[in-house]
Amino acid sequence: MNNTSLLLDSSDNVGVALSDLVSGEKVKISQVDIDIQEFVPAKHKFALRDFIPGDDIIMYGTVVGEATRPIRQGHAITLQNIKHKTRSYELKSGQYVWKAPDIAAWKSRTFMGYKRADNQVGTANYWLVLPMVFCENTNVKLLQEAFENALGFSQPNPYEVQIKNLILGLQGEKFTETVAQKVASGRSKIFPNLDGIRFLTHSLGCGGTRQDADSLCGLLAGYIHHPNVAGATVLSLGCQNAEVRILKEKLAKLNCTKPLVVVEQQQEGTTDALITKAIQETFEGLVLASQSQREPVSLDKLVIGLECGGSDGFSGISANPTLGRVSDLIVALGGITILSEFPELCGAEQNLINRCETAELANKFVHLMETYNEAAKRVGSGFDMNPSPGNIKDGLLTDAIKSCGAAKKGGTAPISDVLDYTEYAKTPGLNLLCTPGNDVESTTGLAGSGANIILFTTGLGTPTGNPISPVIKVSTNTKMATKMPDIIDFNTGTIITGEDTIETSGDKLLDYIIEVASGRVKTKAEEKRNFDFIPWKRGVSL
Template sequence: MTTTHPGVLALPDCALLLRPDDDVAVTTRDLPAGTRVLTDHGEMVLPGDVPRSHKLAVRTVPAGSAVHKYGQSIGLATADIAPGDHVHGHNLGMDDTARHHEFGTVRTALPAPVGETRTFQGYRRSNGKVGTRNFIGVITSVNCSASTAKMIAAQFAGMSLDAYGDVDGVVALTHGSGCGLVPGSEGSDMLVRTLRGYARHPNFGGLLVLGLGCEMIPVTSLVEGLDLPDDTLVETLTIQDTGGVRATVRAGVEKINAMLPVLDQRRREPAPISELVLGLNCGGSDGYSGITANPALGHASDRLVAAGATSILAETPEVFGAEHLLTRRAVSEAVGRKLLDRLEWWQEYAAAGGGSLDNNPSPGNKAGGLTTILEKSLGAVAKAGQADLSAVYEYAEPVTERGMVFMDTPGYDPVSVTGIVAGGATVVCFTTGRGSVLGARPTPVVKLATNTEMYERMTEDMDLNCGRIVDGTASVTEVGDEIFERIIAVASGEVTVSEELALGQEEFIPWQLGTVT
């Protein structure tokens, strides 16, 4: 560590100033009260403690003025802020100033891939889609069949599948709805769309669709008229017609046992990485998320998009305040306005529930140094790199456009990732600063740690440490290239830490909306 004078730290030795005109820097170590720090504006003495990953004021900001980070406003000062102050909830509030939205004014021509076309080893389905896994799914039409579905899947846990090395497992996808919904309502349509999205997912080679028999969403509605690949094996059962729970478990196990030898004959084959669909999500974010893992993932996403692949950004409440950066990248005004329409819906939805979008960040986010939703969103959109915004989709809608697209999902991680997978994501990258333990079967999830301290504490739950960026031992580009290579390896069958723990069955949580009668 270098210092300009004994006992005085140079700002780069203890904090990151992300833009030259920013009002705050992000600390890279705990700074106790009395610490002397030298900036371009002179020496400052910290009047109080500033924790690692939190914001340190580097210039004076009068009360009522905007505080800038990433070159953007992250809120308004609620009290006079002096150089050396800790900037957080006690002196920083929401900035409700209307943002100016432009459409298509910042378009980026991504550099074309160099060299031979990159490939991964995937399962090519008869409809041309390429899966990264070969699962059997037990999909439930109603919560009443959830326990039975789990009993069936449990019969194939552990060593029972050892004889079928090319089958990744049997997963029960259960939920808390399916009856009591108003037919044709937004909530009913959304649930059906989600379940049908999973049914057609290329990571499923076989399906057992299971219902009770008297629900509002019947079993047949989940597969009839669905453009399933011809080589997807499909069976249906209802508990009432089969003779009860025990009889249904026996029948379900028998049907899956008949599928296993067929699916075990399928083999991975080379496919261009343009066939990959990457889901982008973050959870348990901290002050480093927008500096390390998110921009590194954005770099990897850009490389995939440049190769013709698809990348899905989501979590609408967590782009609020940064949407003006996305509309500038929209391929058309219609695409940009669709994003704004979804944000307007969210503002009305939150208000109807007695809240607002600036209720976010969560307590964990705040403990990690994030103060306002504006700050969180500005870091979150970094996951999308620099690619143009090609399309905007509703929750669980099939993603058909290539390039970087947006899906309207809640910020709650399992619900968001469920929608992304229903839309077709075959690999998900999940960035976390506090430490998430999410899985998303049948899609593998790559966990990206934003800081070294958490990575070392939760090594068995993380796939890659992006904290090396803030440690100064790797660049965003270097880590982004590592993420890119890890995506290809995982798509080709490399097992992620969440897969080692068989996570992802309980994290299947469709977004529930609408009246229940």
């Protein structure tokens, strides 16, 4: 790879700066010398020819923008001279031919997982405690404090020492370490085969639309059915829109037979009666859950969620294509991968349509995309408003530029299924899942659709995690990985510097996934207890 600039596709008319380019510098793109006419920051784009207003801006071999004023060759592409534009797409039949990657080195590989009775395999073993409605959030937190302290899952807060030092400093004293912290650090877990109890809270369940209540029940059912979950405790108030009846209907559709503890406050009476019953029945479930043990499982049991957040101009060049390589390997091995974030597929539609295995899947994908975009437009937004200020600052000027890079996470495999939000992934191959681009809402949806590992690329850095599915944070560039080592698990910046190819980076990442899936390595999000859970309130969220 050229260490100063890059052409992503032979038909592109803009180049990408891999490092800061200054006025007067010469770069060679496809054997053509380009004189840089002004400062072009790393990750940003520059003109390979002269443009007049109305000309298409081409990246990744497709339209990602339109010139709004004249741009001379060698000048920077900015929001002052281009605007969002995508190429029109059509539903056309055609036979997509996929050249699957060589998987000989992976066929006999295994990970240490938890086999479930329904043939799913977990990469972790959790008990889940969740509320049907926000009214029960406080009771969930009471249970969390009691269980985590009693069972050895609590961790000392590293910032508590800092605060106590400040307090005692007023008296000229110094705080070092409390007895409670010593006890917590030396405490052994009561249930060694249980990876933890995960406690969810949310702001939904009542007061909204019936559609939101139904969607919440579908999401919670997906979490209970998830392969990383052994069983669940559900707290209900009793009068909310998100009824326990609806939850049980959703679980029945998934053929979920896991242990389920349901306690309802209006039926039990006092808070003490509710909590006492929940503790007793949950403890019995934990005893059963702890009987599970890890055992070798083939890689086709991996269900990989594909996500990005805090993206930058290198996302579509390093980290996202690395995920694409992993996705293709998993698909070739017979596993499932799930590509989410529909606002970040705007501009990549034709490629995805062409890869759908049936016309029905292509129609469903287009219907979900157009319905979502129209809903956004009705409230004065739209997919074109998706890039955040951080995205724009680091080179993702239009939603189409961002989307064409984001779609690289899905590799090149055919699309075997298209899922609406809360639909559960069951079909081997690459699945498309309708979620927002919002990081936490999307990762929440990926786990709800069965992803037992989530790969999350970032160029700017984000601490996002998930309560039940390990989130592996993949950096697009070495500078950020070095700056934020407490949140980054894997660095693909070596592709930018030429130390790795997409193939070698993807292979290394799959090795790392196996370690995480086997419980031998904890992700940074798990270590920092970044257990983020935000259901999508199906109005508009981009």
